[in-house]
Amino acid sequence: GIQVEQSPPDLILQEGANSTLRCNFSDSVNNLQWFHQNPWGQLINLFYIPSGTKQNGRLSATTVATERYSLLYISSSQTTDSGVYFCAVALMDSNYQLIWGAGTKLIIKP
Amino acid sequence: GAVVSQHPSRVICKSGTSVKIECRSLDFQATTMFWYRQFPKQSLMLMATSNEGSKATYEQGVEKDKFLINHASLTLSTLTVTSAHPEDSSFYICSARDSTLNTEAFFGQGTRLTVV
Numbered sequence: 001g002i003q004v005e006q007s008p009p010d011l012i013l014q015e016g017a018n019s020t021l022r023c024n025f026s027d028s029v030n031n032l033q034w035f036h037q038n039p040w041g042q043l044i045n046l047f048y049i050p051s052g053t054k055q056n057g058r059l060s061a062t063t064v065a066t067e068r069y070s071l072l073y074i075s076s077s078q079t080t081d082s083g084v085y086f087c088a089v090a091l092m093d094s095n096y097q098l099i100w101g102a103g104t105k106l107i108i109k110p
Numbered sequence: 111g112a113v114v115s116q117h118p119s120r121v122i123c124k125s126g127t128s129v130k131i132e133c134r135s136l137d138f139q140a141t142t143m144f145w146y147r148q149f150p151k152q153s154l155m156l157m158a159t160s161n162e163g164s165k166a167t168y169e170q171g172v173e174k175d176k177f178l179i180n181h182a183s184l185t186l187s188t189l190t191v192t193s194a195h196p197e198d199s200s201f202y203i204c205s206a207r208d209s210t211l212n213t214e215a216f217f218g219q220g221t222r223l224t225v226v
């Protein structure tokens with residue numbers, strides 16, 4: 001089945017810094033999503049981005065489907081950005097069952 | 111975005127009792143919902159796919175009789191942990207997609223279950 005790898009596994013930054021999180025996947029996908037899991041466990045949808053580039057405030061994401069990777073950019077990090085960032089992919093013929101990466105744990109220090 | 115409401119957010123129960131967790135899609139219809147379990151410092155593990163009006167599809171290693179799933183309507187799926195034991199303590203999360211759009215999945219707030 002599809003493998004999803006995220007890097008780095010852990011990232012510690014000072015407030016105000018920029019960061020790039022990467023998600024590699026092993027096969028063509030119909031669906032790719034980025035999530036932020038906050039300290040209370042809530043999964044927050046960041047981007048639905050099977051291909052192309054999207055931006056939402058300080059966050060942006062790019063998926064290069066032909067090369068099977070996606071990048072999540074966080075600019076001017078804030079302490080509230082801390083948490084775990086997950087990438088998940090799905091295939092249409094799998095009933096859109098999401099395959100999850102292991103996540104990147106981001107800590108933003110004040 | 112679409113809203114998925116999961117209740118309760120936190121529950122403590124005694125060993126041997128059963129606990130029901132509800133997952134509702136508030137502003138869309140979902141023929142399919144998913145139930146996940148998450149262990150500390152790990153990613154989400156799919157337990158089962160809940161299909162409206164039919165039996166759930168369980169992942170390998172998930173006990174059907176312990177984790178009962180009912181998807182009686184297009185907006186509600188329930189997960190009942192039967193005869194709970196301390197090893198069932200975990201974080202359970204549901205998700206749903208808008209059946210008419212077939213795009214992104216949205217997640218409930220999660221339920222922290224502690225069995226004492």
